[in-house]
Amino acid sequence: MLGFGPLFKIMVLIVELSYTKSLKSRILQNPEFSKIQMFNLHLNHQFFPLKFPRPSSSSFHRRSHDSVTLRRREFHRPIFLSVVRSGTDGGGYKYGSCEGDELTKLLSLLPETMQAKLLSHENLHDLVEIVLDLGRVPLARFPSGDFVLSPNPISLIDLNHATSQVGMFAADNRAGISRTLHRISAIRNRTGVIVGLTCRVGRAVTGSADSLRSLVKDGNSLLLIGPPGVGKTTIIREIARMLADDYKKRVMIVDTSNEIGGDGDIPHPGIGNARRMQVPKFDIQHKVLIEAVENHMPQAIIIDEIGTKLEAIAASTIAQRGIQLVATAHGVTIENLIMNPSLDMLVGGIQSVTLGDEEASRRHGKKTIQERKGPSTFTCGVEIISKSELRVHQSLESTVDSLLSGRRPTVKICKINSYGFTSKMATMENEQDTDDEITFHSQQAELIEKEEFADPSNGKSYASDCSEISTQNTYGVHTFIRIYVYGISETSVMRAIKKMKIDDIIQISQDMGDSDGFLALHSKLKKTPQIHAMAESHNLPIYVTKTSSVDQISKAIRALVTKKTEDKDRVVIEEEMKSSEKVDALEEARLAIEQIVIPKEEPVELLPRPPHLLSAQIDLIREYNLKAVKVGKDLNAFIRIIPVSSTIHKRSSSMKIHNTLSQPNSETPLNGIARLPLLPE
Numbered sequence: 063m064l065g066f067g068p069l070f071k072i073m074v075l076i077v078e079l080s081y082t083k084s085l086k087s088r089i090l091q092n093p094e095f096s097k098i099q100m101f102n103l104h105l106n107h108q109f110f111p112l113k114f115p116r117p118s119s120s121s122f123h124r125r126s127h128d129s130v131t132l133r134r135r136e137f138h139r140p141i142f143l144s145v146v147r148s149g150t151d152g153g154g155y156k157y158g159s160c161e162g163d164e165l166t167k168l169l170s171l172l173p174e175t176m177q178a179k180l181l182s183h184e185n186l187h188d189l190v191e192i193v194l195d196l197g198r199v200p201l202a203r204f205p206s207g208d209f210v211l212s213p214n215p216i217s218l219i220d221l222n223h224a225t226s227q228v229g230m231f232a233a234d235n236r237a238g239i240s241r242t243l244h245r246i247s248a249i250r251n252r253t254g255v256i257v258g259l260t261c262r263v264g265r266a267v268t269g270s271a272d273s274l275r276s277l278v279k280d281g282n283s284l285l286l287i288g289p290p291g292v293g294k295t296t297i298i299r300e301i302a303r304m305l306a307d308d309y310k311k312r313v314m315i316v317d318t319s320n321e322i323g324g325d326g327d328i329p330h331p332g333i334g335n336a337r338r339m340q341v342p343k344f345d346i347q348h349k350v351l352i353e354a355v356e357n358h359m360p361q362a363i364i365i366d367e368i369g370t371k372l373e374a375i376a377a378s379t380i381a382q383r384g385i386q387l388v389a390t391a392h393g394v395t396i397e398n399l400i401m402n403p404s405l406d407m408l409v410g411g412i413q414s415v416t417l418g419d420e421e422a423s424r425r426h427g428k429k430t431i432q433e434r435k436g437p438s439t440f441t442c443g444v445e446i447i448s449k450s451e452l453r454v455h456q457s458l459e460s461t462v463d464s465l466l467s468g469r470r471p472t473v474k475i476c477k478i479n480s481y482g483f484t485s486k487m488a489t490m491e492n493e494q495d496t497d498d499e500i501t502f503h504s505q506q507a508e509l510i511e512k513e514e515f516a517d518p519s520n521g522k523s524y525a526s527d528c529s530e531i532s533t534q535n536t537y538g539v540h541t542f543i544r545i546y547v548y549g550i551s552e553t554s555v556m557r558a559i560k561k562m563k564i565d566d567i568i569q570i571s572q573d574m575g576d577s578d579g580f581l582a583l584h585s586k587l588k589k590t591p592q593i594h595a596m597a598e599s600h601n602l603p604i605y606v607t608k609t610s611s612v613d614q615i616s617k618a619i620r621a622l623v624t625k626k627t628e629d630k631d632r633v634v635i636e637e638e639m640k641s642s643e644k645v646d647a648l649e650e651a652r653l654a655i656e657q658i659v660i661p662k663e664e665p666v667e668l669l670p671r672p673p674h675l676l677s678a679q680i681d682l683i684r685e686y687n688l689k690a691v692k693v694g695k696d697l698n699a700f701i702r703i704i705p706v707s708s709t710i711h712k713r714s715s716s717m718k719i720h721n722t723l724s725q726p727n728s729e730t731p732l733n734g735i736a737r738l739p740l741l742p743e
């Protein structure tokens with residue numbers, strides 16, 4: 063089949079798969095197929111790369127990736143042809159595509175033997191990064207794991223070959239390849255020579271923001287948060303395109319590392335008609351933000367990585383002017399922002415309030431509480447959990463208020479199905495329809511709405527609240543509450559459980575040691591103190607009823623379920639807090655290293671942290687080949703990061719030491735932790 067024109071290839075494939083005439087003609091009549099250059103076959107969810115040579119003609123300047131589903135009765139599952147076609151339709155980038163010229167440009171950073179090895183990988187289209195470290199074997203990173211590109215270690219010649227083909231490295235050690243979205247990040251040795259490269263594949267993914275479409279369309283300001291590499295930039299790039307092309311808004315992207323619009327002065331088609339402003343130095347991002355508003359009359363502003371107080375202030379100024387703002391920030395959950403003194407203003411700012419005696423006693427003696435200070439800069443918050451799962455907080459203010467008052471916020475969970483493995487497709491599989499069918503689809507977003515952790519005050523019946531709360535925790539884990547019953551017939555207990563409609567979350571246990579609660583008839587328990595003692599020795603909450611009536615049993619079970627739910631919520635909150643503290647500590651260290659220690663070669667003192675977080679920070683600092691010194695003791699212990707130059711030449715006493723605590727009048731664009739009181743000029 064190799065070497066023939068695309069239509070012919072499709073025909074050959076169709077003949078090979080014994081497709082019917084009608085199917086063949088439907089495929090061929092479809093105008094999209096006149097543009098096909100290359101395709102791969104997914105049969106029964108398995109991937110078979112069918113390699114066709116790409117035409118070298120420059121007429122194929124814009125390529126995109128689409129899928130075609132061919133369905134026939136004799137195949138139990140749909141067949142997918144993932145097709146790379148050329149297009150002239152102004153954008154049209156489809157799911158996860160980086161084939162064609164753009165991938166070739168990235169591969170050309172590698173010696174030919176490595177390119178060939180990488181091309182043989184069956185999931186080439188999923189490639190995330192290529193890692194080239196001096197003296198080590200080169201790796202290609204895929205979601206499924208690392209793939210060794212050569213047994214031979216990388217030499218300086220290899221690195222020079224790669225760097226000679228990319229643009230200039232900016233102060234943040236990042237460079238790009240012109241007219242592509244790839245990001246090349248350098249690691250340098252003490253003398254500034256590049257000894258490592260991380261080459262991140264950039265893709266325009268149409269459909270990646272479909273689940274946020276209605277929020278975007280309604281003019282909401284969106285803050286997307288997520289850990290590094292989870293796909294934040296990819297989503298806001300698509301939102302920029304969506305706003306500009308689909309909703310005809312004047313969109314300006316403030317593109318700090320040229321990651322959204324790609325390298326070079328002509329932006330990548332992945333941003334559609336959105337305009338892009340480049341940022342000469344990352345520490346003046348906030349100024350460019352203000353300039354964008356003042357000079358270019360945008361209706362929407364897109365910005366990747368708000369990390370400093372100055373940027374947060376600029377963002378809130380923009381939001382106050384009624385401009386739709388779509389931005390990203392590092393972090394895992396909204397709690398991370400609330401606890402980050404530089405970024406908390408994005409969610410309205412947090413203040414401590416001292417309560418009067420009466421109010422304090424109503425709140426179990428709590429004298430101070432935390433409250434939101436003012437309106438949030440963003441209307442909605444989106445936690446990006448993975449490339450296929452988003453948690454949408456439609457009212458960021460309500461989320462913050464809920465979290466501050468110890469309640470669970472209501473979130474929407476959006477699951478994104480890719481390559482057609484959507485629930486819709488599954489339904490289609492199960493249909494009894496016998497016709498041949500062709501479906502064009504790009505990434506499809508399936509919105510699964512869950513009113514999680516509904517506030518019990520919202521008037522719902524106890525039973526439904528209970529099942530929502532108990533069957534689903536933040537991570538969607540299904541758990542049972544086990545109850546040990548004594549002196550009451552199991553039939554009565556089951557009747558009560560059924561009546562409360564919570565039989566999917568409560569089980570009667572036969573083993574006291576494996577139970578969550580103990581339910582007994584008062585009169586029986588009084589006569590058997592040893593059973594009482596046993597329940598106590600297992601630390602079980604004990605509930606007694608005077609009679610075996612369903613009403614009394616229900617009351618007791620309700621009390622048990624409420625207690626267990628509260629306990630579980632507390633544990634989850636504690637775990638989340640622990641994990642977010644770690645994220646903050648590492649983020650603080652990372653930003654200090656990347657924004658001050660490496661570029662300015664100045665030491666930075668981090669905030670005091672507990673010992674396990676100090677160790678985590680030290681590990682991270684070592685990964686950057688920098689030195690970390692632990693200063694102070696116990697609760698006051700903190701880390702000082704020493705730049706490479708200071709480890710060679712002893713630090714002069716006049717050398718400035720930054721710290722991530724308050725620095726009045728300091729203009730240090732330090733990080734997400736620093737308190738910088740300046741307002742933008």
Ligand SMILES: Nc1ncnc2c1ncn2[C@@H]1O[C@H](COP(=O)(O)OP(=O)(O)OP(=O)(O)O)[C@@H](O)[C@H]1O
Pocket residue numbers: 158189190191262263264265267270288289290291292293294295296297449
């Ligand atoms: N929906 C998607 N489908 C396929 N690949 C994706 C998708 N979203 C992101 N990627 C890929 O994942 C990698 C990381 O994406 P991206 O750069 O958008 O993440 P990020 O969260 O902005 O990372 P960072 O915080 O490090 O800048 C890239 O190679 C990108 O092409």
